[in-house]
Amino acid sequence: MKVAKITTQQKNSQRYNIFSEEQGKDKYAFSVDESAIVEFGLKKGLELSDTELEAIEAFDQKRRAWNAVLHYLSFSMRTKWQVEQYLLEKEYAPAAVEEAVNRALDYKFLDDAAFAEAFVRTKINTTDKGPKIITGDLRQKGIGPDLAEKALLQFTKERQIDKGVKIIQKKADRQKDAHTIFKKKMMDALRQKGYDTEIFTIAWEEAAIVPDEEEEWERLEAHGDKILRKWEKKAEGRTLQQKVKEQLYRKGFNMQLIQRFLDQKVSGE
Structure with a gap:
């Protein structure tokens, strides 16, 4: 392929359109960013072999994948698995995905242990979710059982009981059921939120819901x-x-x- 001309994209001044010459006419071939222009010395009249075209494509894929990672991470913390899935959904080549993820790990932009710790801390402070539900949420984000278990150490038994007491007392203020039915509903509610039976039993006692x-x-x-x-x-x-x-x-x-x-x-x- 022979490069016929190179133009700057209208919507992205950091990207360039490469045109080939076919039957005396300029035809769009592919686009690259500025680093590829410099790396491969792209210019009008340059002849490119199939091997060189493949190398340019691979280079550009890796650059774009890395930029996509930076963009994705700019909104919030992510797990390694989330970033991998994001890039694969964008249809980046597996090699480009692997390099971008490894680079993010090297720069400490990705840290699953830190993510898990922060995630659990946020859930404790902002929701009524119990350990089992939080563990499931972590699993959906690609956090394995070992990291999840370690992160959940901060959700101590005492903190779980305190959460349970508050949930029960809040519901007790406006409940209309018989005392025994209310107790069963609270046990079911705490289980659904991810607390085990032992936590409910202690929380119920501490909530001191005595039937009047x-x-x-x-x-x-x-x-x-x-x-x-x-x-x-x-x-x-x-x-x-x-x-x-x-x-x-x-x-x-x-x-x-x-x-x-x-x-x-x-x-x-």
């Missing part, structure tokens, strides 16, 4: 009235009592309060 009989009665009465409205047109007497009793019991209320409600509001005759 009058508050429990008010919650039962609210549920009971709804159930009663639903069934009083379908049943009566002992049948109605049984339906109301069964549904209130399934909602976690104790039999003493249920019987109090039945005595006050449902005739057994």
Whole structure:
């Protein structure tokens, strides 16, 4: 191939378009950055062999991959795996990806251990996520189990319990369920957030959510009235009592309060 002309790209003054000469006309061939112009002495009239063209392409790929890494890292910390995937999705050659990633590692622009430490610290400070969920988040970003386990050492048992207590107390302020149902919901909620059963058990005790009989009665009465409205047109007497009793019991209320409600509001005759 013979270089017919070299022009600067309109949208990027650091990139140059290389044209070849075919049948007396200039035809776009490829583009490179300024370093490739200097490295290979590209100029009008230069003849390039296939081997030289491949070398130019490989050189330019590596330069562009490196620039892409710098751009990607300018927004936030990334893991080695994230950078590799980013470059591969941009369709850079594997050799260019490997060189760019290794260069970033050499310059300490990539540090999976530091990333994991910072990631866990941020999650502890800004979310209610427990260790299991955070571990999963790290895995999705390419952090292996050893680094994840080490980073999670900062999420001590005491800090997990403190998180659990705050979650429980926050929900307790506006909960409308029977005490036993609320406790089960909190256990399920903490598990879903990534805490284990031991953490929940201790957090529940420290949260000191003691059922107040009058508050429990008010919650039962609210549920009971709804159930009663639903069934009083379908049943009566002992049948109605049984339906109301069964549904209130399934909602976690104790039999003493249920019987109090039945005595006050449902005739057994």
